[in-house]
Amino acid sequence: MMSNPTPESLHPGLNLGEEHGEDHLEAETSVFGFWVFVMSDLVTFGMFFAIFAASSAPMWMAGGPGPKDFVDIGSIAWQTGFLLASSLTSGMAVLSLKERHAGEGASRGRLIFWLLLTAVLGFGFLYREIADFVSMAQMGAGPTRSGYLTAFWSLVGLHGAHVTAGLLWCLTIVVGVLVRGVDKRWKLALLRWAVFWHFLDVIWIGLFTFVFLGGLI
Amino acid sequence: MLASLFGRLNWDSIILVKEFEDPDLQLLITSGAAAAIPLGGIFLVLLLWYLKWWKPLLGWLTSVDHKKIGVMYIIFSVVMLFRGVVEAVLMRTNQAVALNGGFLSSDHFNQLFTTHGTNMIFFVAMPFLIGLINVAVPLQIGARDVAFPKLNSISLGLTGAGGFLITISLLIGQFSTGGWTNYPSYTGKLVNPGPGVDYWITAIGLSGIGSTLTGVNFAVTIYKMRTKGMKFMRMPLFTWTALATSILLIFAMPPLTAACVMLGLDRYLDFHFFTNDQGGNLMNFINLFWMFGHPEVYILILPAFGVMSELSSTFAAKRLYGYTSIVAATMCIAVLAFFVWLHHFFTMGQSTTVNAAFGIATLLISIPTGVKIFDWLATLWGGRIRLNTTPVIYLCGFLVLFVLGGFSGIILANPTLDYQVHNSLFLVAHFHNVIIPGTLFGILAGIHYWFPKMFGFRLMESYGKVTAWLWSIGFVITFMPLYPLGLMGMTRRTVDYTDPAYVPLMLVSGAGSLLLGLAFLFLIITFWRSIVNRKQLVTPIGDPWDGRTLEWWTPCPVPEYNFAVLPEVDSRDAFHTAKERGDAYAPIEKYEDIKIPSNTYFGLIIGILGCGLGFGLVWYMWWMAAGSFLAALATIIVYAFLPEREQVIPAEEVRRVDENWRREARETYGVTRDDEITEANKGLARPDVVPG
Amino acid sequence: MLDSYLQLAVAETFLQPTGPIARAQLDHLNYVVILTCIAIVPALVALPLILFRYRRKKAGDRYRPNWDSNLGLEVAMWGLPIVVIFLMAISLWSITQRLDPYEELGKDPLEIKVIGLDWKWVFLYPEEKVAFVDELIVPVGRPVELEMTSDTVMQSLRISALVGQIYAMPAMTTKLNFIASDAGEARGMNTQFTGRGMWRQKFLVHSVPTDEYQQRIAEARQSPITLNEQTYAILAQQGTAEEAKTPLGITVLEGPLETQGTATVVAERDVPVGQGIAMRLPEPKIFQRVLARYKTGVPMTPETQPGSPSYDPAKASLPPLTAVRMEM
Ligand code: HEM
Numbered sequence A: 001m002m003s004n005p006t007p008e009s010l011h012p013g014l015n016l017g018e019e020h021g022e023d024h025l026e027a028e029t030s031v032f033g034f035w036v037f038v039m040s041d042l043v044t045f046g047m048f049f050a051i052f053a054a055s056s057a058p059m060w061m062a063g064g065p066g067p068k069d070f071v072d073i074g075s076i077a078w079q080t081g082f083l084l085a086s087s088l089t090s091g092m093a094v095l096s097l098k099e100r101h102a103g104e105g106a107s108r109g110r111l112i113f114w115l116l117l118t119a120v121l122g123f124g125f126l127y128r129e130i131a132d133f134v135s136m137a138q139m140g141a142g143p144t145r146s147g148y149l150t151a152f153w154s155l156v157g158l159h160g161a162h163v164t165a166g167l168l169w170c171l172t173i174v175v176g177v178l179v180r181g182v183d184k185r186w187k188l189a190l191l192r193w194a195v196f197w198h199f200l201d202v203i204w205i206g207l208f209t210f211v212f213l214g215g216l217i
Numbered sequence B: 001m002l003a004s005l006f007g008r009l010n011w012d013s014i015i016l017v018k019e020f021e022d023p024d025l026q027l028l029i030t031s032g033a034a035a036a037i038p039l040g041g042i043f044l045v046l047l048l049w050y051l052k053w054w055k056p057l058l059g060w061l062t063s064v065d066h067k068k069i070g071v072m073y074i075i076f077s078v079v080m081l082f083r084g085v086v087e088a089v090l091m092r093t094n095q096a097v098a099l100n101g102g103f104l105s106s107d108h109f110n111q112l113f114t115t116h117g118t119n120m121i122f123f124v125a126m127p128f129l130i131g132l133i134n135v136a137v138p139l140q141i142g143a144r145d146v147a148f149p150k151l152n153s154i155s156l157g158l159t160g161a162g163g164f165l166i167t168i169s170l171l172i173g174q175f176s177t178g179g180w181t182n183y184p185s186y187t188g189k190l191v192n193p194g195p196g197v198d199y200w201i202t203a204i205g206l207s208g209i210g211s212t213l214t215g216v217n218f219a220v221t222i223y224k225m226r227t228k229g230m231k232f233m234r235m236p237l238f239t240w241t242a243l244a245t246s247i248l249l250i251f252a253m254p255p256l257t258a259a260c261v262m263l264g265l266d267r268y269l270d271f272h273f274f275t276n277d278q279g280g281n282l283m284n285f286i287n288l289f290w291m292f293g294h295p296e297v298y299i300l301i302l303p304a305f306g307v308m309s310e311l312s313s314t315f316a317a318k319r320l321y322g323y324t325s326i327v328a329a330t331m332c333i334a335v336l337a338f339f340v341w342l343h344h345f346f347t348m349g350q351s352t353t354v355n356a357a358f359g360i361a362t363l364l365i366s367i368p369t370g371v372k373i374f375d376w377l378a379t380l381w382g383g384r385i386r387l388n389t390t391p392v393i394y395l396c397g398f399l400v401l402f403v404l405g406g407f408s409g410i411i412l413a414n415p416t417l418d419y420q421v422h423n424s425l426f427l428v429a430h431f432h433n434v435i436i437p438g439t440l441f442g443i444l445a446g447i448h449y450w451f452p453k454m455f456g457f458r459l460m461e462s463y464g465k466v467t468a469w470l471w472s473i474g475f476v477i478t479f480m481p482l483y484p485l486g487l488m489g490m491t492r493r494t495v496d497y498t499d500p501a502y503v504p505l506m507l508v509s510g511a512g513s514l515l516l517g518l519a520f521l522f523l524i525i526t527f528w529r530s531i532v533n534r535k536q537l538v539t540p541i542g543d544p545w546d547g548r549t550l551e552w553w554t555p556c557p558v559p560e561y562n563f564a565v566l567p568e569v570d571s572r573d574a575f576h577t578a579k580e581r582g583d584a585y586a587p588i589e590k591y592e593d594i595k596i597p598s599n600t601y602f603g604l605i606i607g608i609l610g611c612g613l614g615f616g617l618v619w620y621m622w623w624m625a626a627g628s629f630l631a632a633l634a635t636i637i638v639y640a641f642l643p644e645r646e647q648v649i650p651a652e653e654v655r656r657v658d659e660n661w662r663r664e665a666r667e668t669y670g671v672t673r674d675d676e677i678t679e680a681n682k683g684l685a686r687p688d689v690v691p692g
Numbered sequence C: 001m002l003d004s005y006l007q008l009a010v011a012e013t014f015l016q017p018t019g020p021i022a023r024a025q026l027d028h029l030n031y032v033v034i035l036t037c038i039a040i041v042p043a044l045v046a047l048p049l050i051l052f053r054y055r056r057k058k059a060g061d062r063y064r065p066n067w068d069s070n071l072g073l074e075v076a077m078w079g080l081p082i083v084v085i086f087l088m089a090i091s092l093w094s095i096t097q098r099l100d101p102y103e104e105l106g107k108d109p110l111e112i113k114v115i116g117l118d119w120k121w122v123f124l125y126p127e128e129k130v131a132f133v134d135e136l137i138v139p140v141g142r143p144v145e146l147e148m149t150s151d152t153v154m155q156s157l158r159i160s161a162l163v164g165q166i167y168a169m170p171a172m173t174t175k176l177n178f179i180a181s182d183a184g185e186a187r188g189m190n191t192q193f194t195g196r197g198m199w200r201q202k203f204l205v206h207s208v209p210t211d212e213y214q215q216r217i218a219e220a221r222q223s224p225i226t227l228n229e230q231t232y233a234i235l236a237q238q239g240t241a242e243e244a245k246t247p248l249g250i251t252v253l254e255g256p257l258e259t260q261g262t263a264t265v266v267a268e269r270d271v272p273v274g275q276g277i278a279m280r281l282p283e284p285k286i287f288q289r290v291l292a293r294y295k296t297g298v299p300m301t302p303e304t305q306p307g308s309p310s311y312d313p314a315k316a317s318l319p320p321l322t323a324v325r326m327e328m
């Protein structure tokens, strides 16, 4: 019917409902569409990155604190650890779909377990990030202090807001799977959410390298 | 208490109240005419309620059918175009008499060019094109709908919310005065603390998100939903340009959204992105804005190019010349569009090397553009051109005038010359010269062309032709004088001037703008007369122009499911090939049940909550803003749980409708192109007997 | 009467250049126009011919519905624009480099600092210790370098007959170099929209022989008005130079434009922008202190930011240069 057949090979082992070409096409379209959206989101991050890069010289700090004054590398390491680990667990969640009849019994439990673990790690990340923000604000490094700090808070905060959205999404999927079972709809949601979550990981690596490490050097 | 409920909104913010307390003729003239829109809107809603038409209205507003969504985009744009034209005529007539002071105050004039520009770009040109893309693209690629129908409805809702905000600013408070570019620090909180800039930010931000989602939707639709055999190099040109535009939307809207968010953070939370002090940098805004802004002009022009490609081949009854060239040129333009943004501020003091590099990049774009012009000419060459049709008038107007617009663009691409003509009326003449004959003519011709697909009947050619001529002549008279005026040094965005030397040309231009107002009036008359005479204009068989692409292979109006059986494609102009073979309307053996998504309130709810979010932010009514935001979030989550509702149209029903149509097509005689614009044209094309 | 129409009162355009830069720009414009015509005239000529030849009524046996490509034609279609654009790119590159607004046009240029305000320009001559508001006096034949900033929102200073325009931005400086080859007057203005009074933000550039220049400077040094922190704060209020005169204590005479206190008299039949204000400049660092305003690490407030509706000259002081906490 459509020009992109080969449904079998698209999501090997993901058991998207019955063996139906149409479902595979839908999965394909839906995940591809989400990828495209993520590309667009990537540009948004790119813009905030660019503004940050353009505001990193001392002259944009307006005499206020610079990265050396407030970046707590220990906390950043924790955040990185949480996020990388959560990426792993989100991968495990997707993998748990691979088993046949993931809708029932043990494997549904496994899916929910991995999702909840991911959420816990994500909350851990957010907790440390917010704690860092609070201590920055207390030491006079709030976003209104200088152009540099504005760019810093916005870039890191944009990522944090994405993580928050991702967590909300994750919990929604947990509830959805509990209420409705692992049907096609929630499998698709899971696939897209996993793309999103990995994407946030990649962004974080960028932040870690350029904003935090780069700031300290 | 009241303060927290109404934020900074008070009685005096409401223009009518202000007008009552302190009558001011000027305010009445300027706001009055345009305020017809919101007042008319309220009146309309009440009228519909009274007539009990709200049910069908709701049916439309909750529809996920790409054709209905397209039509709603177009109706929305026509309404906004009314406002844009009224404002434009006011500005032009003011300047015509503005030697040492016209009838508009500076504040009003400044609001007028800001709303005119913002409105025309974001709420006229873009939704018009998105509307046409919605109507035509799924049909052209042989699809039942777009990839994400619900998302499509959300995009419409967000665009509507943006339109609501810019419109309500006429009645409550005022709009920004910072131009459509809205550069800080003029738009910063210190210099412009009022609600105007916040209206701009929220309106543009919301509709921008809608446009991004539209881009995603159509990129995926074109990528994934093509019918069997519809290879990339067989896609109609309009679909190609829609794909290019979608890609541009995906990558070019985020800088604008980012700029809006940042400016908002500066204004609401005292951040320092673009402030004068504390290490803010207004140049960053200008860069972000034009990283969006330049691709935006190609977002606006490429689909118009697509329409022109379709028209030149259809109305010359000939294959498109240089298909591969045109596709290559389109994609070249789309890519290059991202590397020229700096030409909008050659005068910001960067090094000449940077300027020269961006100048040359800009020149490069004119190569593929020039090639396209030649390709269209070659398409006409060797054809049988139907000069008596409306689309051909637009096509010819476009070919002549757009070339002139490109000419002045090449002048502007030279940084040295831009030092002189930047910010002058020369620039205003240039961009109107590409936007009106390019984008607007493309849109109007496209509406004329696809009108039968949307509504089942043609537009009247008699009025259509007058309208097309009025737009063309009005354009020339209004905007050609602005070139010399700009060279003479007259700047843009100036309410009044002091040099009598400008007067004669300003008078000419003012007169021309009246013609453009008349052109708009005739556009409406064309719609009106055609609706009245629709019985004579119906084209039920669906192919009134002897079309070549798949959209014409459906009845008019098009059934909800588009194609009873998805067509298979084996060549570029597949429908034309089928007609030549003589089996275009041959009976079909097998029909299947068709599943189409049911209506949903999702988009409508998001749109309304978008209005609430924007309005709450503008007036510091935090409860409203936060409430709308949370409600939108909740809506999204709730809809994730609601069952996906579908409507199944049984095979028998499909068969009945489709067989009737095919039979009628086989049994009707059809008309040759000689009778194309007569009542005999029922949408079935009969080939000419070509001598020789 | 009629001749006042279409004939510009003051040289306001590079179509009537009074300096070598604007002259070169005009030449380049002509070159670009001619070159572009090579590509577009064929298209404009071909269209009516094609429409006529292939109109439906007559096309008949010339009709070739399936003709859709031709290698030779294709080469020509791509080739012609490529050649034209190539030629243009070469000249674009060289002239852009040659007419660099940052390049000094000779030894020992006259250095003038420019501050853009709502809606007036302040020209500071630090070496001569004078300043003019909305009036720029330059000696013929001597290179001039304007160093510009803005003390409100972004502006753009354009002197068409001499050089063109460059933005002036708060907390930043930009440069514009030019040289006047003919004596006479030219219009300068702000072209960037800055609000209500922007359209009146115009001034005259007087290109005068050196001795006259010296004389004008000497006269300005006698001006009763001094540019200092207080008078600057008054100038920074929204309004034109004309509107600033009364608060500065200048009596504006009725009738022909002539102001007490300024040494320059302009007898121009059409000088709607009134006349500039000449001032003494005992403290030449005003320009640097204006820049410093935004770099102290202390945020601006509505009262201290010129251009803000609540700007209050009594509260807005210029910081000493030692207060700068960030360097450009
Ligand atoms: C119907 C005929 C039109 C007329 C008579 C007209 C007239 C004008 C006028 C008088 C201005 C102000 C020029 C100035 O700054 O001095 C203007 C600005 C502008 N127009 Fe139009 N216009 C028309 C159609 C359009 C269309 C169709 C578009 C875009 C789709 C458009 C986009 C703009 C933009 C972006 C600006 C710049 C606003 C700004 O300065 O920020 N106009 N137009």
Ligand SMILES: [Cu+2]
Residues within 6 Å of the ligand: B293, B294, B297, B340, B341, B343, B344
């Ligand atoms: Cu551009």
Ligand SMILES: [Cu+2]
Residues within 6 Å of the ligand: B283, B348, C169, C172
């Ligand atoms: Cu700058």
